[in-house]
Amino acid sequence: MSNHIVVIEDDTAIANLIKTTLALYHYKFTIAKNGTDGLKAVVSQQPDVIILDLGLPDMDGIDIITSVRSWTSTPIIVVSARTEPEDKIMALDLGADDYVTKPFSVDELLARIRVALRKHPTIDEPVFHNGDLTIDYQAKIVTVADKEVHLTPIEYQLLTILAKNMGKVLTHNYLLKEVWDTTLQADVASLRVFMATLRKKIEQHSAVPMYIQTHVRIGYRMLHVDH
């Protein structure tokens, strides 16, 4: 594999763990011990994925996200020891794609890297395919295993937003803003209801029940489903 990964992590033990794991699975990588070096590495290496620890000695990881997002959409996986969901939500809202929380397992990290690397069909394509799920954007028709699924306008909107951001964790706030034009917390409950009904509709036909993944307290993500 020729995928290049930039790891920005100041803790030596964790950095070593990631290093060993990545080497074992034949990824190319650059390890940066602080934010400044990390940004330099991102600019010079043009990596395919960035693994970013939020707590860095010289700058806040959040600032790195903002900075990187100003010129590239390279997937960012945030590593965080912070337990409150607010930090993750903030990182995601600013453009991070995914997150792992310490303590994480090696398997977990590898899974996230694979999701991030599987970069997604171009957004402009008129028809979206993911496993058995097809969305015809022009006709506004959704099918699962060639059977048409009837969605309400809001469900359809939610599905297309998730599809267009496949692999990326979308926060409640983001979804609310896109669909309802509001970020009032009270509406998160209705978002959950729509998401639940949407999921029942698109996944009841399928043997593989995981198009949409729930991140409790944070948001939702559409996963890539293999045939």
Next chain:
Amino acid sequence: MVQPIQKRGHLKLFLGYAAGVGKTYSMLQAAHQLQHMGVDIVVGYIEPHARPDTTMLLDGLEVIPPEVVIYRGKSFKEVPLDAILKRQPAIVLIDELAHTNVPTQRHRKRYGDIEELLAHGIDVYATLNIQHIESLHDMVEDITKIQVQERVPDQILDHAQQIKIVDIAPEELLQRLQQGKIYSPVQAQKAQQSFFTLDNLIALREITLRRVADTIYHKKYEENVAIAQTDEHILVGLSSSPTNAKVIRSAARLAQALHAKFTALYVQTEANSINKRLQQHITLAEQLHAEIVVIQDDDVAAALANFAKVSGVTKLVVGKTILRKNWWRFHLTMSERIATLAPKLALHIVPDEENQIKEKPLSLPAVKITPTDFMKMAVVFSITSVVGLIVHHYLLSEANIITLFILSIVILSLWTTSSFMPFISSLLAVLLFNFLFTEPKLSFQAYHQDYPVTFSIMFIAGFITTSLMKRIKSQQEMAVRKAYRTEILLEANHVLQQAQTKTMLIQKGLLQLSKLVELPIQLYVFDDKPTTHFVSYLALTEQQTTTVKKDLHNVNEQGVVNWVQLNQQIAGITTDTFPEAKAYYVPLVTTQKVLGIIAIPLNKAQPLPSFEKDILHAMINDFSLALEKEYLQQENEKAQKQAAIEQARANLLRAVSHDLRTPLTSIAGNADLLRKSSNQLAHTQQNAISEAIYMDAKWLIQMVENLLAVSRLEEGKLALQKEVELIEDLIKEAIERTNSYHAKHTIRYEVVPELLFGVVDARLIIQVLINLLDNAIHYTPPTSTITIRAYVKEQILIDVEDDGHGLDEATKSTIFKPFITGKKYTADARRGLGLGLSLCKTIVALHDGEIGVRDASPHGTIFYFSLPKGEIKHE
């Protein structure tokens, strides 16, 4: 913001005996000196008409511009109170202490502004002329023949820390006046004719010096309690008579001169009710440091004499006018009667005629009979006349008819309320008798020579009987009212003692207060946060509710509330602070802080009677004590809770550090083994060791998660972040996080209905599920199946069922007990039990649910817990 009220500021008075002696000039000079010494001094207010010399002195001083108030189309300049409070200088200069503010100002008088500044720890320099002192008012008036409208209570002078007498010779003052240094020439001429005569000035100067000397002497007394023991006790009677004020002031001067105890007694008879002027006299007496006593008795002289005897009064001060009053009372004047009743009492009779008649004496109560009473009278007398005619017809004696009339008068007096009824009915009875039953009949003439006597006796008998009846009736009414109020007070005390919760306490308290004053009551309760308050009110009728809302719930009144909270003083209508407010505000002050404020909407036409006010204050006092008790109890409970949490935390820490030791020993030992002797170990052995390290590390991770949850729980129920969550999401998340390191067990779940929502703190409930799953995985063989079931009954129920060996009864009964208190827990017992399950129990309890364990069939264990149902709006 509530700030502790700091040390009171000091007041320095620049006292002069007349305008133009140079008070303001002297004050400004002092200011310059202090400023030169580096004292933070500002000019709060200097009269704009200040003389040129004075105005020049303003140069170089910081002047806070006066507040310009528009009132009834005219603009006035007042003390910029808020600006000064904001500026917080060390000393502020304020001219003309005796000034009366525009009614829309916070305080009615300027000395109210000064009081507030002092209360906020700001020192005040102020100027004052002697003629404005309340107790000297009559003397000044006697000398100058000019009535002084603006008066200040004596205590201002008595409480001033420093008094500087600004004195010049009267001749020099007159010279200054002539030079036009004080007033413009026209004014000066006018002034010289009336006020500024040499005699007047000399007298005023003498009064000033003597009054100040007296104050200093008085202060010495106050400080030295040993010599303050004086046997003198001055009593003055209060009445609504217009001359009473003068008597009160004389008595006060006497009391001051003798350093005597001073009491003002008001004898409430059925004939006099508390009116506005009496209220003024009571306030005056209060200002002059009199103790106010109210006694109910119809015989004023007897009441005064009795009180004097009982309370050891040495001197009774009465007005001269009292001597010619009461001519009907057995030809004895009141003073003579008092002298008879209390022979040891010294009577001081002071002249009390007004120098000028300012107000007409109160007009006599109008001879008024209500229409209903008039009807009643007509009915009674008609019946009496008819019965009388019948009696007369049978030629029974006239005596019977007279008795009959007297009876009708008595009936009328019981049946009617108008105060003139005894007189009118007696007179009418006599006239009717004369008209109908005496020869010549149907005329007001009477032939027989006995009749005039008969008529007089009949009238007098009727009048006295009915007057007595009326008096008894009204005394009874008064007694009933008094009893009712006393009862309310007692009841209030009782009710407040019994109230269990703060809410109940507030409710009951408001109800009792409202019963007493028969008005709606508004209460402001202050929470811990300084600015927020919780408002509740109690209204008896719909109309009262509107009144409360309209009058009290607005910005102006809010300002008064804030002021009262900050200054811990009574304010609002009928007081001198915020007299234009719509309600009477009483703070509930305790030793620690203002717990709340009681507001009673009043209007100027109907102030609270003095008696009611006293009871009201007593009751409010009771109420604040009860509130304080409640508050202290709460604080106590909080402290206890805090202590319990501390204890639990210490226990937890001890238990956890113990619990951590085992897996850490295992990890460190195993890793060391791998590091040092991996060559000697077989591949399978190496694998087993790494597996052990991995498992122990995983266990530690779970432990840390639980500890994090515990740390959040310590913040209590409020720290829960409850949201509507899809139960399935939570179960999936829990399985995912457990599954990642344990794939040997089969884990299944079923949720009915599929869209099952609960209002929960997602992270904590996931933690509960993880702990239950972990336990199931730990204590069952690897091939077991674990099933999570979520379904709805009255609550949401979640079962975690395994098909393992099950638990024995003993374990089941103790399994949820926190290991930190369980003595049976031994150091080597299997870890993982304990913290996990007791945490689960706590979390579920915080969600108002229950957790338990039962056997599964055919074998295995079911851990179950319940959660409240979530309701969700569906669009």
